[in-house]
Amino acid sequence: MESVTHKATSGPSTRIVSEFADDPDMRDLVAFFAAELPQRASVLAEMAAKNDWAAIRELAHQLKGAAGGYGFPTITEQARQVERMATIAEDVERLRGQIDLLADMCRRVVGPDDSN
Amino acid sequence: MEATILVIDDSADIHRLVANRLKGLDVRILSALDGRSGITLAHQYRPDLVLLDVKMPGLDGFGVIRELKSDAATYNIPVIFLSGEEETQAKVLGFDLGAVDYVTKPFNPSELRARVRAAIKSKKLMDMLTSQAMLDGLTGLHNRRYFDDVLRRQVEQATEMAEPLGLALLDIDRFKMINDQFGHPMGDQILQAVSRVLERACRKQDLVCRFGGEEFAMVLALTTLEETGMIAERLRIAVNQAGAVSALLGHPVTISIGYTAMESNRPDEAECMVQRADDALYLAKTSGRNQCRASAECTGTTATAA
Incomplete structure (x- = not known):
């Protein structure tokens, strides 16, 4: 039940907001997690450029376990996909595509305070 | 029901989340970011419950539970595995190694709380039985x-x-x-x-x-x-x-x-x-x-x- 809003202005950027954005108990925690996600996106891109699939697998594994708990189930889903593909690391071009998608999702997350 | 819970997980995100989700329960939470320091904390504090991540760099969750279960000092501490959802084999192995339960990541908050509460309740009952086995029924003194x-x-x-x-x-x-x-x-x-x-x-x-x-x-x-x-x-x-x-x-x-x-x-x-x-x-x-x-x-x- 992820709320997704389309920006009126430019292209494909859809904002991703936590399911728990309105949960007062979770607000600060979600904000903290969301604020770190762009940094993780950069690391994902960096590791992909180095073909470091072990590091990618590790990062994806952590995102998979945590993101859903912070109210971002679509990121967990995408991270699962990346983790699985990085484990085999066969179709590298497709894997890169999936990593890009994951990194992009991380960048599109907005914290509870910026969601409206 | 005051209890001590030890969380062993290499992801700080999970530690923050667990602490938040268990807020309101009468528990003290200890955190370890790797298996080795988790075992050290388990020895030092004898927690009532260990929440243990399966996949960790270095000593993984299975290695940790093997050590905890082979040591008389930590043998009785119940362990709940925090596992990824598709790791069925891992869950089975976890039970074989002595885990009492597992919670799938990303976890549902109320499910996590319910499973933690149930595990702590069993542990407290077990502690009571153990201490009663050490008491004399007539006088209430130790036996x-x-x-x-x-x-x-x-x-x-x-x-x-x-x-x-x-x-x-x-x-x-x-x-x-x-x-x-x-x-x-x-x-x-x-x-x-x-x-x-x-x-x-x-x-x-x-x-x-x-x-x-x-x-x-x-x-x-x-x-x-x-x-x-x-x-x-x-x-x-x-x-x-x-x-x-x-x-x-x-x-x-x-x-x-x-x-x-x-x-x-x-x-x-x-x-x-x-x-x-x-x-x-x-x-x-x-x-x-x-x-x-x-x-x-x-x-x-x-x-x-x-």
């Missing part, structure tokens, strides 16, 4: 099994640290006559009343146990032979003067005490100490009862208390 355990550990520790350790055996005088004359229910009441007096009259750090029948045993940590004699004499007088005891029979009850101690500069053994205290108790009985006697030598020689 012989517990005494044997504690004495063995205290002797080891006293030997290692070169500290003194006192031991006393106490026996109610003419208890068979009480049973014969007033019946066994009265005998039971006397045992209970004497137990309360002994508990009150000893020091906080002394351990009083029911040794068997009408006999009690007391372990006195960091206590020399002379000090043990003083405490023994205090107990003898306390029982003799206890109104709650004499009121039952219409006359006072007396006890005989044999005691011994392990001196700081000489290694000793639990069995040998019990034997000496028993020898001294025999001497107290044959010398007219209602008195304290000491035995300092393991050879069976006994000496009269000062």
Whole structure:
């Protein structure tokens, strides 16, 4: 039940907001997690450029376990996909595509305070 | 239901999330970011529950649970695995290795709370059963099994640290006559009343146990032979003067005490100490009862208390 809003202005950027954005108990925690996600996106891109699939697998594994708990189930889903593909690391071009998608999702997350 | 939970997970995100999701439960949360430091914390704090991540760099969750379960100090701590949802094989292996449950990541908050609560409740019940197995049903004092355990550990520790350790055996005088004359229910009441007096009259750090029948045993940590004699004499007088005891029979009850101690500069053994205290108790009985006697030598020689 992820709320997704389309920006009126430019292209494909859809904002991703936590399911728990309105949960007062979770607000600060979600904000903290969301604020770190762009940094993780950069690391994902960096590791992909180095073909470091072990590091990618590790990062994806952590995102998979945590993101859903912070109210971002679509990121967990995408991270699962990346983790699985990085484990085999066969179709590298497709894997890169999936990593890009994951990194992009991380960048599109907005914290509870910026969601409206 | 105050409880300590140890969370072992390499992801700080998970630690923050678990702490938040367990808010409101009466729990203290300890955190370890890798398996090795998790094991160290488990030893140090003996938590009531471990939430354990499966996949971690270095020592993984399976390695951690193997170590916890193969160590008597941590064997009884329940473990709940935090696992990814598709890791069915991992869940099965986790149960095989002794986990009580698993929670799938990303976890549902109320499910996590429910599983944690259930695991802690079972642990508390188990603790209660374990402690009851160490108690004497009639008197509520610790039983012989517990005494044997504690004495063995205290002797080891006293030997290692070169500290003194006192031991006393106490026996109610003419208890068979009480049973014969007033019946066994009265005998039971006397045992209970004497137990309360002994508990009150000893020091906080002394351990009083029911040794068997009408006999009690007391372990006195960091206590020399002379000090043990003083405490023994205090107990003898306390029982003799206890109104709650004499009121039952219409006359006072007396006890005989044999005691011994392990001196700081000489290694000793639990069995040998019990034997000496028993020898001294025999001497107290044959010398007219209602008195304290000491035995300092393991050879069976006994000496009269000062």
